[in-house]
Amino acid sequence: MNIIVLATRNKGKTREIRELLKSFPIEIKNLDDFGPIPEVEEDGETFDDNAYKKAAFAARVLGYPAMSDDSGLVVTALGGKPGVRSARYAGETATDADNCEKLLREMKGKEDRSAAFECVISIAIPTGAALTYEGRCEGEILESPQGENGFGYDPLFFFPEFGKSFAEVSMAEKSRVSHRGKALQEVAQEFDKILDWLDINMPRMETFTCKS
Numbered sequence: 001m002n003i004i005v006l007a008t009r010n011k012g013k014t015r016e017i018r019e020l021l022k023s024f025p026i027e028i029k030n031l032d033d034f035g036p037i038p039e040v041e042e043d044g045e046t047f048d049d050n051a052y053k054k055a056a057f058a059a060r061v062l063g064y065p066a067m068s069d070d071s072g073l074v075v076t077a078l079g080g081k082p083g084v085r086s087a088r089y090a091g092e093t094a095t096d097a098d099n100c101e102k103l104l105r106e107m108k109g110k111e112d113r114s115a116a117f118e119c120v121i122s123i124a125i126p127t128g129a130a131l132t133y134e135g136r137c138e139g140e141i142l143e144s145p146q147g148e149n150g151f152g153y154d155p156l157f158f159f160p161e162f163g164k165s166f167a168e169v170s171m172a173e174k175s176r177v178s179h180r181g182k183a184l185q186e187v188a189q190e191f192d193k194i195l196d197w198l199d200i201n202m203p204r205m206e207t208f209t210c211k212s
């Protein structure tokens, strides 16, 4: 069976990705299955850059195909912030709660509450070749947190079609419409092609017998 390594340490993402890919004939490992590996610096200017960096690095270091997710919240009234810096919005060691608090502070008194979650999924192999999938979903930033489910900025992200925040719905409901859900729905649709691509492009360790 094909092995794919999920190149993330985020438990919320991992749960959502595993659930959406559970019916496919792949074994999904994660970084913890391999012991300590160096951290990648997420210093790209776009979700795309960072997603590629994380997937290509894991593939190269571990020798398996790797799938990464780089995602974040893009807020209109903040000129697109926190964007690619969503995970470190309130500082390098910020927790989800710290980031949500900072977002509420920055959004105080702002009339335009529109925002979008964006996600780029990269699937890379040790040679550096990669496939990319994207998803986006639009909503509004609440004035105070609502709900206990999900992770990250979910309690502050109001999704108009639900009339609820992402933290007030189930993982399945969120994934139907979310940025990550949409990117992974595309992955799912193309899964046969992705497996063929891996089959053709993954470098092989072969042994040859030299006859003289």
Ligand SMILES: O=c1nc[nH]c2c1ncn2[C@H]1C[C@H](O)[C@@H](COP(=O)(O)OP(=O)(O)OP(=O)(O)O)O1
Residues within 6 Å of the ligand: 007, 008, 009, 010, 013, 042, 069, 070, 071, 072, 073, 086, 087, 088, 099, 117, 150, 151, 152, 153, 154, 166, 178, 180
């Ligand atoms: O569905 C979501 N619901 C709520 N918040 C979300 C979501 N999707 C991304 N986010 C936030 C969390 C984090 O603040 C940032 C992702 O940052 P990002 O660098 O991609 O992930 P991370 O550092 O947590 O894990 P890793 O890089 O190991 O995959 O955007």
Ligand SMILES: [Mg+2]
Residues within 6 Å of the ligand: 042, 087
């Ligand atoms: Mg990160």
